[in-house]
Amino acid sequence: MPIKLTKFDVAERQLFLAIRLFFREEAPISIHTLSKAASQIPYDIGSSLGAKSILRDTDFIRNERMREWHQLLFKSRNFFSSTQIGIATTLIISMKF
Incomplete structure (x- = not known):
């Protein structure tokens, strides 16, 4: 049976599963992957509406260091997903849990 999903439905399901795994102290790599994927959807939608991310678009990092900040911020995500x-x-x- 087909399931009709919005982007928010997908993000919500990913986040709920990540939270469930976290409290069961299971699958830390899956927790990380699911939570990062879930956070990407609101970021993409918010960016298109002019919203800024506290972490990604912070004013506390100088412009010349922003690339370095993003590399650090996304190091594990890139490792898990990049070919x-x-x-x-x-x-x-x-x-650590």
Whole structure:
């Protein structure tokens, strides 16, 4: 049976699952991936309406350092999703709940 979904429906389901996994202390990589995917949808919609992100569009980072800030902010997301990162590359993350 087909399911009709909006972008917000998808983001909500991703976030609810990430929260459920978090409180069960399960699958930290999935928690991270789901929550990042869920946050992208409101960011994209908000950007098209002129809204600014507290983290991505912060005024606390100088313009000349913004690229470096974004690389740091999205390091793990890019590692999990990018095919351009070498297969032998590793990432160290904290798994504290």
